[in-house]
Amino acid sequence: MPAAGAPGIDDVFGVLAHPVRRQLLERLAGGERRVTDLAGPVAVSRSAVSQHLRLMRSVGVVAERRAGRERYYRLERDRLGEVESWLMRIDRFWERGFRRLGEHLDAHP
């Protein structure tokens, strides 16, 4: 039986699974960036970054704004919220996690 639809990542969890994509998201947390600026610090080619961005855009984790020949990407926070809420469901973040939250912030300022 052939694969039903198109293969590939289609949820936020899959997006977060790749270190390069996490790196890109971290960078975008500081605000809008151009592709070239995103691809600079990263260990793969600009083409690879472009493909990661396409994937992330299709999932809805980032959005694009065009300005001349440049494209600015920004975070789309709602999708990431799905991960937060999933974690809260299974981790009971509110009740057991709050004390650890303080520790995490001490450890990773």
Place this chain on the structure above:
Amino acid sequence: MPAAGAPGIDDVFGVLAHPVRRQLLERLAGGERRVTDLAGPVAVSRSAVSQHLRLMRSVGVVAERRAGRERYYRLERDRLGEVESWLMRIDRFWERGFRRLGEHLDAHP
């Protein structure tokens, strides 16, 4: 070049990337479970579940307790905390969620 050491996923994000593993974690959020009970509702074979559990154990997301011929698995919440803290870093959790958290603590001291 072949993979140096043990194969596969080695971080929490990778663990969360697979729907079956998330399903298992959701089930474990309710407390300790046996492998058979975990494998029941899931769409893959018990063998596949076993392999997922091994992976999750190696990452430290779950832990095992043996009792006779059965094995009970439980959540190891600290590892999942890494995802939480990562999300907070990039998503500015403080601004959207922390106020609600404060209200919650005021309401339930």
Place this chain on the structure above:
DNA sequence: TAGACACGTTAGATTCTCCTCACGTATCAT
């Protein structure tokens, strides 16, 4: 002890993922 049960593990095939290379399309500068 014999057989059922609860699991783990390995092997092997199949499907995904991710990368680079090469090329195509706009847009800007001269």
Place this chain on the structure above:
DNA sequence: ATGATACGTGAGGAGAATCTAACGTGTCTA
């Protein structure tokens, strides 16, 4: 207009991830 710049896309291949089937080990029950 010409060339450089900023990106995207598609092909193709290497390697990773995942599944099932078959088998092995220890434990319980009759």
